[in-house]
Amino acid sequence: MNKKGILTVISGFSGVGKGTIVKKLLSDYEQYALSISATTRAPRAGEQEGREYFFKTREEFESMISDHAFIEYAQFVNNYYGTPKAYVEEKMAEGKDVILEIEIQGAMKIKAQFPDALTLFIVPPSPDVLKERLTGRGTEPEDVIASRLQRAVEEAKGMDQYEYLVVNDDLDTCVKEVHSIIQSEHFKSSRNIEFRENLAQGMKKFLKGDK
């Protein structure tokens, strides 16, 4: 059957544990490759070229834009962030399922360019749990907390754009469920048109030989 990797977009509420889920998915299974973004912002202490980001100058980034080298890109606070197309396509061709952890606007741009992309949204078990995670220990300034909660409410509006919702209650369970959803996707009939046609074609020979 289909050996091509699946481009998988993982989004979810801030504070829901997306990063931890993705990290565990990549360490638990060999099937995955993480898409690494390019950015023009300066590396922070401990960040490594090609691990956290591909670090680019503004000129390099803009020349990649004109070369259509990004699946999607955006500008935040004077810096560019983008998803280089070449890396994603190379890994998919190798048969790796490529994981893209990205917020909703970026996710929708990707879905527009790769209609076959699989989209997952990670949710908390309940609003209260999310609130607790966003509020933290209550040691942070009120306005920081308020803006986090405001952002979560905004993020909720995008949920229905995703094909699958996965609850992050227990990390191990959640990672297994995400893995199972992505692997099941390989069996979609629409991803195995060639296999299906070869099978039907091969079976037509049944009639000639036996009549």
Next chain:
Amino acid sequence: MNKKGILTVISGFSGVGKGTIVKKLLSDYEQYALSISATTRAPRAGEQEGREYFFKTREEFESMISDHAFIEYAQFVNNYYGTPKAYVEEKMAEGKDVILEIEIQGAMKIKAQFPDALTLFIVPPSPDVLKERLTGRGTEPEDVIASRLQRAVEEAKGMDQYEYLVVNDDLDTCVKEVHSIIQSEHFKSSRNIEFRENLAQGMKKFLKGDK
């Protein structure tokens, strides 16, 4: 999230091992219930009411037809065969994923009535393997073999109506894959609209309390 069972239609080529797969799925996992057909044909030796079939008189069956008590029914060689609706709906309400092993015409009737039904088609690893299974040890009359092969070619035409294709090469692997596909389906966003709306609704309270 959604606790309602999923109606799962399993079809596939004759001789591909559907029956064995379904039997193992039901014995390996508690999550499933098998839909049992009703028929007007006489029980054969060893068949048990409510296990192989619900045995009905012609009058009983026809009165069920007028009561719209079947999801689908058909007549073969003077006997009726049908899928009673009540049993399927009861099991789904209990949270069981209901398995319906049925040929393509029946499957399409079910999909028309239950658009949410999940459809799987079991395929052989290759045309040659199927041919081998259908030809058997070569001890059967040529015309029996020929009509089996003819039927397989007909069945192939329906493959593209199914959402998932699963190869039955190794039985254990195949059953695990079928299980994983059905369980992943529970996370479909479209099957969790209530959960999604409750979450979004609950989060709106974030704003009032903290501003």
